[in-house]
Amino acid sequence: MSLKKFASTCVWIVIGGVAGWLINSATVGKYNVINATCSVINAAVDNKLVAEDQVRFLGKASQKHLLNTAAGDAFQLDEKHVQAASSSSNCSQFMVGMSSH
Template identity: 85%
Template structure:
């Protein structure tokens, strides 16, 4: 392998790795955090460890601890999404709580 091909391959691997990390952080990582959290919240409500009317308050309390973190940022909704959030969905109500300022 010539030096030029080797350098090109190394640059391609680095650029590809960075692009993959950015895509994962912006999409897959965000949805993995949301999916895991919503699963835990639903299990807590189903097992009566948390009342359904407390889910939004849990989101508000969690937002204070997760402010400016990747996990906290994953749950941020804009005003239109907050207005459209289902009152019957534990996950939606948690996200509304997390989006409260």
């Protein structure tokens, strides 16, 4: 392999790696955080460690600690989604709490 092809291959590997990282952190990483957190919240409610009516408060308390982090940003909803959030969904109520300002 010539030096030019080797350098070109290295550049494309770096570009592909950066693009993959950006796509993962914007989509897959966000949904992995949400899925894991919602699973934990549902298990906590099912095992009566957290009352259903406290899930939104837990979101508000968590938001203060996760402000300006990737995990905190994953849970931010706009006002339209906050209004449409299901009151019977623990995950939705946690996300509403996380989106409170």
